[in-house]
Amino acid sequence: MTPRGIGEDDHARFERPQRRTRPRTKIRPDYSDAVVGMVITIDRGRYTCLVDDHEVIATKARQLGRKGVIVGDQARLVGDTSGADGTLARIVEVLDRPTVLRRTADDDDPYERPIVAGADQLVVVTALADPPPRTGMIDRCLVAGFDAGLDPLLCLTKADLASPDELLALYQPLDVPVEVTSPGADLDSLRHRLAGRRSVFVGHSGVGKSTLVNALIPQAHRSIGAVNEVTGKGRHTSTAAYALRLPALADHPDREPGWVIDTPGVRSFGLSHVSRDRIIGAFEDLDSIARDCPRNCSHEAGAPDCALDAAVERGDLSAARLESFRRMITTDQ
Numbered sequence: 253m254t255p256r257g258i259g260e261d262d263h264a265r266f267e268r269p270q271r272r273t274r275p276r277t278k279i280r281p282d283y284s285d286a287v288v289g290m291v292i293t294i295d296r297g298r299y300t301c302l303v304d305d306h307e308v309i310a311t312k313a314r315q316l317g318r319k320g321v322i323v324g325d326q327a328r329l330v331g332d333t334s335g336a337d338g339t340l341a342r343i344v345e346v347l348d349r350p351t352v353l354r355r356t357a358d359d360d361d362p363y364e365r366p367i368v369a370g371a372d373q374l375v376v377v378t379a380l381a382d383p384p385p386r387t388g389m390i391d392r393c394l395v396a397g398f399d400a401g402l403d404p405l406l407c408l409t410k411a412d413l414a415s416p417d418e419l420l421a422l423y424q425p426l427d428v429p430v431e432v433t434s435p436g437a438d439l440d441s442l443r444h445r446l447a448g449r450r451s452v453f454v455g456h457s458g459v460g461k462s463t464l465v466n467a468l469i470p471q472a473h474r475s476i477g478a479v480n481e482v483t484g485k486g487r488h489t490s491t492a493a494y495a496l497r498l499p500a501l502a503d504h505p506d507r508e509p510g511w512v513i514d515t516p517g518v519r520s521f522g523l524s525h526v527s528r529d530r531i532i533g534a535f536e537d538l539d540s541i542a543r544d545c546p547r548n549c550s551h552e553a554g555a556p557d558c559a560l561d562a563a564v565e566r567g568d569l570s571a572a573r574l575e576s577f578r579r580m581i582t583t584d585q
């Protein structure tokens with residue numbers, strides 16, 4: 253090593269704040285007293301976690317580094333986990349995620365953003381009017397959901413303003429379950445579909461997500477805007493998802509009620525991270541036919557020798573179903 257090199261090194265060390273790369277002691281931290289909580293929302297570096305039945309505010313421990321913590325995560329917490337006013341716990345570990353719903357800001361965005369962990373159902377909320385439905389958005393949400401291994405549910409709101417018939421016909425061949433709502437509508441069927449599940453609600457701004465969440469969970473007060481319990485400030489536009497526990501079903505009071513994870517309205521749903529194979533894997537009939545496709549077949553209209561076309565010609569697959577599937581995977585906005 254040249255003297256000059258040493259000098260530079262010393263200089264750099266002097267200029268930069270010392271970074272502690274090792275724990276202070278050789279004793280590995282013992283987190284046997286850690287408790288596990290579910291992250292229910294995130295606001296400016298503060299993670300609200302539900303431990304048993306109380307909320308605990310936590311920060312992310314330094315050893316997690318850049319590893320993200322997202323809503324729905326099961327996190328191990330140490331420190332003051334009492335949840336008392338002014339206390340802060342630390343998240344030291346995130347347990348394995350059974351599922352991760354992701355999106356990219358747009359299709360060219362190289363960074364996929366995990367938004368919710370551990371969900372098993374994706375509720376695509378679309379207004380029948382005001383704002384008018386956009387099938388491109390519905391399709392993109394469905395694709396992201398299939399990619400993440402979530403079961404889809406299409407929820408059409410504002411049926412008082414326009415008929416759902418056209419959309420129902422469009423999605424019928426995909427066998428996506430649909431719920432139709434309007435002000436004061438009976439939500440019993442929707443409640444049963446949500447019972448015991450972890451359902452993420454996604455959709456454009458203004459489609460009526462908050463209205464629906466408030467109808468399902470009267471104590472949610474979503475339309476008023478979440479009052480920030482940390483700062484005590486009133487309405488602020490949250491950019492994070494928010495997990496809310498559903499009330500128990502009246503006819504099944506003993507069943508695990510399930511969760512709704514409301515997400516802020518989004519303008520688009522980028523899909524640059526999505527794998528075609530995983531999407532077609534969500535459709536058993538199409539998947540078994542597509543095994544005969546050429547390697548790396550896009551399965552889109554005009555894809556050379558796509559086995560899905562041959563199946564329609566043979567009469568093994570309905571043209572409407574293939575058309576619906578192709579419309580969904582064709583990612584025009």
Ligand SMILES: Nc1nc2c(ncn2[C@@H]2O[C@H](COP(=O)(O)OP(=O)(O)OP(=O)(O)O)[C@@H](O)[C@H]2O)c(=O)[nH]1
Pocket residue numbers: 409410411412413433434435455456457458459460461462463464475515516517518
């Ligand atoms: N006519 C009609 N209006 C509705 C219905 N559901 C909600 N609205 C209205 O639509 C507007 C938007 O509803 P929100 O529940 O705030 O929509 P949101 O999807 O939560 O919007 P963001 O919070 O921006 O994501 C409000 O004025 C609601 O009163 C419905 O079924 N019919």
Ligand SMILES: [Zn+2]
Pocket residue numbers: 542545546549550551552555557558559560
């Ligand atoms: Zn194909």
